[in-house]
Structures are given as C-alpha cells and as structure tokens.
Amino acid sequence: MSAFVELHDVTHVYGGGEGPPAVAGLSLGIGEGEFAAIVGPSGCGKSTLMKLATGLQRPKAGTVIVAGREVTEPIKITGMAFQNPVMLPWRTTLQNLLLPLEIVQPHRARLRANRAEYVERAEMLLETVGLKGMGSKYPWQLSGGMQQRASLCRSLIHEPKLLMLDEPFGALDAFTREELWCVIRDLHAARGVTVILVTHDLREAVFLADRVFCMSARPGRIIAERRVDFARPRDLDLTYTPEFAAVVQELRGQIREARVAA
Amino acid sequence: MTRASWLKLAPYLFTIGFFLLWEAACRVFAISAFILPPPSAIWAALVQYQKPLYTNAFHTLWMTSAGFGLAILFGLALGLLVGSSRLIYAGLNPLLVGFNSIPKVAVVPILVIWFGVGWLPPVLTAFVISFFPIVVNVATGLATIEPETEDVLKALGASRFDIMTKVGIPRSLPYFFGALKVSITLAYVGSVIGEQNASNLGIGNLITRASADFNVPLIFAALIVLAVLGVFLVAIVDIVEARMTGWAKRSQLGNA
Ligand SMILES: Nc1ncnc2c1ncn2[C@@H]1O[C@H](COP(=O)(O)OP(=O)(O)OP(=O)(O)O)[C@@H](O)[C@H]1O
Ligand SMILES: [Mg+2]
Numbered sequence: 001m002s003a004f005v006e007l008h009d010v011t012h013v014y015g016g017g018e019g020p021p022a023v024a025g026l027s028l029g030i031g032e033g034e035f036a037a038i039v040g041p042s043g044c045g046k047s048t049l050m051k052l053a054t055g056l057q058r059p060k061a062g063t064v065i066v067a068g069r070e071v072t073e074p075i076k077i078t079g080m081a082f083q084n085p086v087m088l089p090w091r092t093t094l095q096n097l098l099l100p101l102e103i104v105q106p107h108r109a110r111l112r113a114n115r116a117e118y119v120e121r122a123e124m125l126l127e128t129v130g131l132k133g134m135g136s137k138y139p140w141q142l143s144g145g146m147q148q149r150a151s152l153c154r155s156l157i158h159e160p161k162l163l164m165l166d167e168p169f170g171a172l173d174a175f176t177r178e179e180l181w182c183v184i185r186d187l188h189a190a191r192g193v194t195v196i197l198v199t200h201d202l203r204e205a206v207f208l209a210d211r212v213f214c215m216s217a218r219p220g221r222i223i224a225e226r227r228v229d230f231a232r233p234r235d236l237d238l239t240y241t242p243e244f245a246a247v248v249q250e251l252r253g254q255i256r257e258a259r260v261a262a
Numbered sequence: 263m264t265r266a267s268w269l270k271l272a273p274y275l276f277t278i279g280f281f282l283l284w285e286a287a288c289r290v291f292a293i294s295a296f297i298l299p300p301p302s303a304i305w306a307a308l309v310q311y312q313k314p315l316y317t318n319a320f321h322t323l324w325m326t327s328a329g330f331g332l333a334i335l336f337g338l339a340l341g342l343l344v345g346s347s348r349l350i351y352a353g354l355n356p357l358l359v360g361f362n363s364i365p366k367v368a369v370v371p372i373l374v375i376w377f378g379v380g381w382l383p384p385v386l387t388a389f390v391i392s393f394f395p396i397v398v399n400v401a402t403g404l405a406t407i408e409p410e411t412e413d414v415l416k417a418l419g420a421s422r423f424d425i426m427t428k429v430g431i432p433r434s435l436p437y438f439f440g441a442l443k444v445s446i447t448l449a450y451v452g453s454v455i456g457e458q459n460a461s462n463l464g465i466g467n468l469i470t471r472a473s474a475d476f477n478v479p480l481i482f483a484a485l486i487v488l489a490v491l492g493v494f495l496v497a498i499v500d501i502v503e504a505r506m507t508g509w510a511k512r513s514q515l516g517n518a
Contacts, residue, residue, distance in 0.1 A: 099415075
C-alpha cells in the first residue's frame, strides 16, 4: 500500500547540521483519509515531525513523500494549526480566517469577486467552534482558547486535503475540548481529509484516531503503533466504556516505557 | 476635578508654569536680557519681528518637509530592501552604522562645495540626518518577523512576496512610525543647521544674523518658533501613526 504521507528513515538536526538530532530514524506511513494521532514525551520531536511533513523544515537525511511526491518545499495542500495560535494582530478574526484564501489557489483568484460567499463560509466555521459573531473582534480581544479555536478555523477554511493539528486543544477547558473533538470528527467524516494530530491527551488520541503512533524521547522515532478499531461514527459516550479505557491504559504503558528508555 | 481632566490640562499647566518660573527667575535675580531675556521680552521680540519670523519659519518648514519627504521615500525603499534579505542586511550593516555615526554637521561643507549656498544644502542635510532611523527601523521590523508567523504563511505555500506584503509590511508599520517621530525632529535639526551654514533664508539663517547683531531676544524668539513648529510636526506624525497602527498600541494595552 502506498501511503499518502510517508517518512522514510528521516533524521533532522536544527541549526545547520551540527548538534544532536531532534528526530532520528523516523519512519511512518499514513494512508489517504486516515486519522493519525502522534503522542510522545515533551520535546521528542512531534512538532518537528509536522514541520518535516509539510516541508517547512528539510530533513538532513531520509525522504518525506506526500501525495506521491517528494517534499522539497512547503506543500500547498495542507491546513495547519500550530501549538500557539499565531494570529496577525492587525487583522480582525474574520480577516485572519480569510488569510489562507488570499494565498492558496484557486481561492486566491476568486476571493475578490466572491468575497461574500467566503465570508459566509468563514462565519459558519466560526459558529461551529462557538465563536459566532466574533469575526469583527481583533485577536487580542479574544481569550487564549478563543484564539486557538479561531486558528483551527483558519486551518480549515481552504478545505485542505491534509490537516496538521499540533496540540490544537491544549489551551482549552475540558468541555470545549470535547465539543471540538466532535467538530473535527465530523469534519474528517464529511470531507475525508487526512488528519495528523499531535496531542498529549491519550483519550483525545484514542477517541479521534484510526491509528495512534508513540514516539520515543529525543531523538524521536516511532516506537509503537496502535490501531484503534472502534466503529465510526464514534460517540462521546464511548470514552467512558471499559474497552476505551483499556486502550488508553495500554498506550499509557507504552509512553511510560518511552520515558524510562530516555 | 477628575484625574482624567487633570491629565488633559497637565501639558498646558506645565508649559504656563515653566514660562512663569522663567519670568520670575529673570526678575528676582535681575538677569540681564542680554544673557537670558525673560519671556515678556521674547514675546515683545516675537511681535516686533513677526514678519521676518513668519517668512523664515515658512521657509524652514519647507526645507524640513522636503528633506523629510525624501528621507521617507528612500528610507522606506532601502529599509524594505535591507530587511527582506539576510545577505543584504549582513553586507550593508557596517556601512550603515558607519555612515550613521558621522556627525551630519560635518557633511554641510561638502554640500556647500557641491551645490553652493541655497535651498539644496538645508534640504539635503535634513535628508541625510533623518534617513537612517527610518532605514534601520523598517529593516528591523521586517527582519524580526516571528518564525511561527512566517511558518503559518509558508505552510500555505506563500511566496516571499506574499510574506512581505501580508506580514512584513504591516508588522513593520509601527517601527516605521516610531522612526518617523524621531526623524521629523532630526530633519528639522538638519534643515536649521543647513540654513545656518549655507542659506540666505530660514530660521537658521535668521539666528545667524541675529547673533551677529547681538539681538538676543530675537534669537530666543526664533528658538521659540522652532520649538512650536517642532511640537506641531510631531503632533501630525502622532495623528497619522494612531490612524495607521492603532492595533499595535491597543494590543499592548490589551495585554497589560
Ligand atoms: N527552532 C529550533 N531550533 C533548535 N532546536 C529546536 C527548534 N525547535 C525544536 N528544537 C529542539 O528539537 C527537539 C524537538 O522539538 P519539538 O518542538 O519537535 O518537540 P515536541 O515533541 O513538539 O515537544 P512539545 O510536546 O513540548 O511541543 C526539542 O528538544 C527542541 O529543543
Ligand atoms: Mg510541539
């Protein structure tokens, strides 16, 4: 099976080559339409993996292949939500959301003439994450969690084929977080996007993902992989079943091993 | 009265207080008007020489604006160029710092040799003196874009030009306006120096002539005119800045 996102024996060193690698011998393959979750100890290279897969960083060794092509420059089919929201403070939330459309084709060419349609799309997205009517606010008028949700919308607005989420729910309270799990779940089901989600929350990983990858401590590589076979669509109640708890327990054990091995 | 209204009145009260103190000091210590004229004598000079003061101030304003305009144009262009390329930034940095350390007064004789006495030396002095803060600030604003912000755009496949227009330029605007505030007063210094040394017109030239006549009240009157014009120019820049980059101030207030 040829995967949609493939990393072969990738090693990456920050800062021009010298020094200890951030990830080493990292290999993984994620199929088209699959939902993958990456877990691992802090500083193990999860964000680095995201940057490598999207071409924001070039590996020192190994190859990265996305959609059948080797990645040599930032690829244009991704939507990315970073660990911190990174909104542009001189733009309103709505204008921040429209930013990808000003860059990615074919929207870029259509934006001016079809602005109303796109604004409507943006406002609908805002509504799904509970930010209805907040479009005219500046990012600094929003709370951290609200900014995080807006940044999630920004990663979705251009309907990317590949969605990279780097701890997007880190700054949120438990209720909003579960609400957004459902938003992402439905989105994945409806559009068939490939999703790679980095998270510290094992329940989140098990609830959302088809496969969970565990990374070792720095230099990071994949040390375990767990298929999650719960039927879709999954309901939040699932998270309170013993079967679910068992999978979470098993993963917790693997992470503990990864930390001890460090 | 509320604290807010005191805050509003404070600039006027302090200014009036300053002049009252000055007047009182001159009278109490019986300081000769030849050393330090009291505000009342300066006021008399202002009234007496209002015509020459007016025409010369107008000329100085022109020289300053022309030099400042040139500085904005070239400063912005060079700043964008320097800030957008690490190579150019590294290469030009020592040159810029070196050129910036030359006291610009020392350049005036060269300008006189090149262009003779007239309007060009004051304009060019204003230009060279106010040019650098703009270049340096704009370049800094561009060169210090957070890598995360750049990543957001790069991950969408943005070109360098996109990054420059969507992030670089908006982000460097507060730096640019910060520089303008410094530059406008510097431009003003430049044009007055130019006028003192190489012009037949302008407040600078008026001061030179007044000091040859030992007309101290007129010198002070000219200085007051300069000060008022300076406040006026900075106020204009302030207003423009507040319109263009309100987000920078408000976002700081919001974080505080
Ligand atoms: N820009 C950078 N320059 C140099 N070193 C870096 C840089 N970014 C990350 N690193 C190093 O690479 C390693 C992996 O970092 P990375 O951000 O990928 O970790 P992470 O798994 O995302 O951690 P966390 O869960 O805390 O977000 C870390 O040890 C970090 O010190
Ligand atoms: Mg990270």
